[in-house]
Amino acid sequence: MAAKKLTKSYIHVPRKHPFIGLTVGQQLYKMADKYPDKEMFVFYVDKERFTFKQMKEKSQQFAAALISKGLKKGDTIAIWGANHSEWIVAYYACMQLGVLLVPMRLEFPSSTVVALMNKLHCKAMILTRSPSNLVESAYECFPEFKNTSADHFKSASCPDVEFIITCCVPTLNLSSKRGVYSYDEFMTLGNETDMDNVIEVGMSLDMDDPCCMYFTSGSTGMPKPTVHSHHAMLNNTVVFGFGFRAEVENFDCDWDSGRFMAGITFSGGLFGVFLPLIRGCTTIVLYPIFDAEIMAEAIQNERVTHGIAMIHQIHDLVNLPNIETYDFSNFKLMCIGGSIIPYELQQKMNKLVQYTTINFGMTESMILFLGHPLDPQDKLDDAALYPVGGLETKIVDENGRIAPVGTVGELHVRGYSMFKYYMYDDVKTKEIKDHNGWIHSGDLAVMDKDGFIRIKGRIKEYIIKEGLNLAPAELESVLYKHQTVHAALVVGLPDERVGEEICACLRVDKTDPPTEEEIREFCRGKVNVKLIPKHVIFLDTFPVTATGKFSRIEVIEIVTKKLNL
Template identity: 65%
Template sequence: MATQKLTKSYIHVPKKEPFIGLTVGQQLYKMAEKYPDKEMFVFYVDNERFTFKQMKAKSQTFAASLVSKGLKKGDTIAILGANHSEWIVALYASIQLGILLVPLRMEFPHSTIVAIMNKLQCKAIILTRSPDELLDRACEYFPEMKSSPAEQLKSDCCPHLQFLVLCSKSAKKLCSKTGVYSYDDFMTLGNETDFSKVEEICQSLDIDDPCCIYFTSGSTGMPKPAVHSHHSILNNAMTGAFFRMGVDNFNCNWESLRYMVGVTLSGIGTVWGTYLPIARGCTTIVLYPAFNAGIMAEALQNERVSIGTVLIHQAYDLLNLPNIDSYDFSNLKLMGMGGSIIPNELRQKMKKLVQYTTNCYGMTEILMTHMGDPVDPPDKLAGAATYTIDGLETKIVDDNGIIVPVETVGEILVRGYSAFKYYLADDLQTKEIKDINGWIHTGDLGVMDEAGYLTMKGRKKDIILKEGVNLIPVELEAVLHEHPKVLAAMVIGLPDERVGEEICACIRVDRDNSPTEEDIREFCRGKVYALLVPKYVIFFDEFPTTPNGKYSRIEATRIAKKAFNIIAY
């Protein structure tokens, strides 16, 4: 908490611990020596376990094979598929060589995958062992896998592509062609000289060199590849937003902490899980990206998970498991929740599963930046307020970029060590979000109080303009979440010839216990500004989501327009 009452919406929180001054690869080597036989990663569904020593060896072997294929610092390779050990192995291998791993998503259409691979000049693509349809998709994308007789794979759609690595056991029949390797065969390509080069290159890299890519969620447009440095990634994992109160308050230590990743490895939601082991010496449990609440509950229990993070829809699904009370979550100390503004009612319900819950806020371009502390004052917890994590600055500005007084809505800007370097191959868009002073323009609206706490007010682009009045959707969403029959709510604006935009409430419900449209309107009357009472109400079994797992307002708007036969005016 700020030591003095703030009058302007600006705060800087000093860093309590020194930065890690090593690259990710160098830190991996250090931790493999310190904790050689300790579990680093557990891939729960595959029942695979890797110690620090084993992960170092595996990733070095993969890196040596990359060296044998002539790849070098600054090159890019892509990966596509579900959460398996080969994903982490390929990531840590590429990082040791200064090669950028491009994390493609299964939700991307063929045209987007080809466009990204060409724009970023990817020289290879790794296909993980699942999902099952992945190999068929790959054969469709790259028919040359079956027919090319050339010494090196030549792809018509991706001219920079030199080879593929297929991790599926059923792909063996395709791996006789030069340039198409099974995972096991690829791991044998490196020789003694290649292994020596891996360590030599790794030790030569600098903390400010490009380390990895994360794509923006695509919730407001085409996903963009944000490049982070070793310094930003490793130290954000070390600081970790939910570490504001420190693990000592959870009656555990870093080495015993077991952290669960329940989302796809391609998104920033896994930054902590991917790098926390080398930052802090703890263990990460990885689940599949195709979320299954039953598997998550089972993993939380069986792996004795200490800390987990869930997106808002995952939290609802976990709570609604029919047999949720039969699981033993006694080791679970804290659950961080993010992906949207977390209703207080949801936080209260989660307390039946876990002692502490906390709100997370961040974005791809600057990783995790704010967190609610479980021991914050009750009014801050009820309002989903968060606080800037160590080493970062936050300010709230008006449309002219001027810092606003406290308790005033404005755009959230954040600055600090965890900021991304740039969007790969896109200087123009980089300058649009990262200004000359290093501030990241989040596009989110928020309010800062005199103690420095930040309360989210939604996306700047989500503001609904009705009858000349700017309306903030989150204000109505907060009320809708109080309705006993509403599982989740999202508010959007639909075009209207007369008033500009009309309010549409998207409601996720249990079809067997669903309210009516008029029930929803009546519930809102008197609780929100009259202009916010929704004209339109549409019910969903599941909300559409972006590849990062966030609610997709773009897709929800498309569905609602079609349902109500609305055209843009």
């Protein structure tokens, strides 16, 4: 808590632990030397286990193969698929070379994947071993992938792509002449010279170089590629890894012998990837497919001590009919990401784990605020979060001035964990990151006199479902293409399981009105699958604001009553 009571909504929290001045690759080498035979990753569903030494060697082997194919610092390659060991191997390999791995989320439509790969000039695509329909989706992106017999792979839709690595088609007759490799075949391409070059390049990189990329959603619905440095990724993880907020003393959080459960996909989360590099703990990977029964089983069988999960996963876990039969005696702390956890759900979780806490962050800044089990009870009850060490936070009014404490305004943050830029988009970068380095979050928040933050809403019209920021405009633009739709407004409605659920509000032609299911079917394949509306509400008129725009607030009130929420 702030040493003195605040009067203005500005706080800088000192950082307790020193910065790590290495790159991810350099830190991996260090930890592999320190813990060569200790488990680094357990892929629970795949029944695969990797020590620190094995992960270092595998990733160097993959990096050597990338060098043999001419990849160099600044290049980009895409990966598409679920959480498997090949994801991590490729990720660490790219970070040792200064190559950016572009993580395509499974819910992206094929058209979005193609658009992003072209925008980012991806030179290759990696397909993981699941899900089962991934190959068909890849055929939609690259028709040549199915039938090509050319000497070199060439895609009309993605002309920058030079080769594909596939882990999901072991029976395909693959040949390097076609530029299509199986994972095992690709791992053999690098020679000793290439391996020497991996180490040389890895040691020459700087901590402020671009390290990795994560996608967020823009106001038009097209995901924005957010680039982060090695320094930002490693040091933001330090905050998370030293007791879920290092500035709070007297909390026993033994990470060195910890077993961390990663309940978030690699394409959308970082802690499962980076925590072993910081504390030498073991990450237990649950995916490729989330299942609450598998989560409970993994917590018991792998003696999980700490974890992070999204609100919908926690909902499913605590509501398992046989949850009391599992042994959670080692499970100490669960951090909830993506949404503010309802009090009732938190109480259920507290029966399974010693402590439950929440976090808040942005793709552009990573973790900003954390709850802590030792926070004052009134702060915990009010879902108030405290800034992590090393960051500055302020709340500004409509004129951009720092607001008095207790006043709602826009949340601005600044510090070491801020993103570098949106790749190939200087305009949007400058829209959110000002010349003084402040990130304008677009979130409404209030700071109290102790420096705790309460999130009050969003200036932006994002809907947060299962921890993902979803843009209503993406679905609205598709709905307007339906021949019977005259007006469309997409809003988020509170949902106990996923945080917010999608509701499409429509004014349609009454001569031939569509059904709710017809609307959903019309949207499938055209938008992110998470945007397919659970609720479809037909309205005769839409309330409007004084400026003539549809009033989202009033529409939410109307549909909430209609659905008895």
